[in-house]
Amino acid sequence: MKHLLLLTVLIMPSFVSAEPASNMVWMPETLDFVKNGNVQKGEQLALSCASCHGEKGISAMGMFPSLAGQTANYTYKQLRDYADGKRDNPMMNSVAQGLSEQDSADLAAWFQSLPAAQNKTSNQDLSKAQVLVDQGNGKKILPPCFTCHGTSGKGKRMDIPALAGQQAEYTVKTLMEYKKGTRHNDIYSRMRVISKQLSDVEIKQLGELYQQMK
Ligand code: HEC
Ligand code: HEC
Incomplete structure (x- = not known):
């Protein structure tokens, strides 16, 4: 229920600014x-x-x-x-x-x-990132990633990308760009709002986690 509320906040039209994020x-x-x-x-x-x-x-x-x-x-x-x-x-x-x-x-x-990239493995402890994917953080405006990107990071219809198997370096770079606002083509600011709630360490872990996700 709490997550549903958070999702509603994220898709509220108040986030739509005069200049559209995308012409799509x-x-x-x-x-x-x-x-x-x-x-x-x-x-x-x-x-x-x-x-x-x-x-x-x-x-x-x-x-x-x-x-x-x-x-x-x-x-x-x-x-x-x-x-x-x-x-x-x-x-x-x-x-x-x-x-x-x-x-x-x-x-x-x-x-x-084409078949997605083979998942690389990592021996880092990515349990904190896994919690963000599965549960989000109820103390912040941070719904779990899976609600949009799917439980195994495969993405969904409409405009939700797959993340599983993606290069960690790229995922980290693009999340940092959403966080700074230099990437701003996400409709309703969904990813900008979410990335601002993530620490740089969390972003690094999420990049690794998605790269190795099966
Ligand atoms: C409310 C739905 C929603 C939630 C929740 C969500 N995302 Fe997204 N995400 C999107 C959408 C929509 C896009 C595509 C935006 C665009 O068109 O640029 C996206 C794009 C991304 C991208 C860019 C992919 C690429 O190939 O460049 C990354 C990385 C990402 N999300 C990671 C996450 C992570 C990590 C979480 C959890 C902390 C998360 N997302 C939660 C909807 C969501
Ligand atoms: C000279 C190298 C280069 C070539 C050639 C190139 N790309 Fe890219 N592409 C990149 C880089 C670098 C990025 C990441 C850019 C960023 O961070 O916004 C990218 C990003 C993308 C993305 C966004 C991926 C995502 O997950 O959000 C798509 C889609 C894409 N390229 C498609 C193509 C297609 C289709 C072609 C051929 C018609 C192509 N690219 C040719 C370098 C290239």
Whole structure:
């Protein structure tokens, strides 16, 4: 019940500011458009992504996120946000500006069709992060991560990304950016509100935990 209240706080329209976080609006037509992305065309287009994101969407370096197995809606939204300048990254802004909406949907379909990264193991004690994933923190505005990202970090429909198997270095970097507000393309500020409640140590642990999640 308490978590339900917290979730309500997070999705309240009071968080919507004049400047929208994203130009993405999930209308039924948009959902259909992304669902019908062409995997074969996406595979061809993805040749130009391989140098950074890996041939099968699994990147070899921590600073480059893996894309394999990611939910298509999320990948599509990120590509449009980079193209619109709603999410800032010099490398990705120029890549995405060269992609049409159709290209973005095709790429999103291709990456969703690939098996996600093999989970690496860590011998660190990640029990505190596990509590945040399972229970959140009732003393703060911190609902458990699983309510949105799923119990095994697989993501969900609409715009919720999968996190399982993701490069820890990237996850930490992006959570720190939400926390500072330099990443601000999350609709309703959901991830900015959540990251501000997390300490840097918790963020590091969460990155490790999701990287090794099965
Ligand atoms: C020169 C290297 C480079 C190339 C080429 C590149 N990317 Fe990226 N990509 C990055 C980096 C670095 C990030 C992380 C940027 C950030 O933190 O915002 C990223 C982030 C992304 C994200 C966001 C992932 C997430 O989990 O939020 C998507 C989606 C993406 N790239 C898709 C693509 C696609 C599709 C292509 C090919 C058409 C491509 N990228 C080509 C470097 C590259
Ligand atoms: C209220 C739902 C909700 C909750 C709870 C939530 N998230 Fe998220 N998360 C989202 C949404 C929606 C996005 C995509 C935002 C966007 O479009 O940029 C996201 C994005 C992310 C990303 C970026 C993924 C990427 O590939 O760049 C990370 C990392 C993340 N969440 C971690 C967490 C962690 C850790 C927790 C728990 C402490 C958590 N989230 C709790 C909804 C939620």
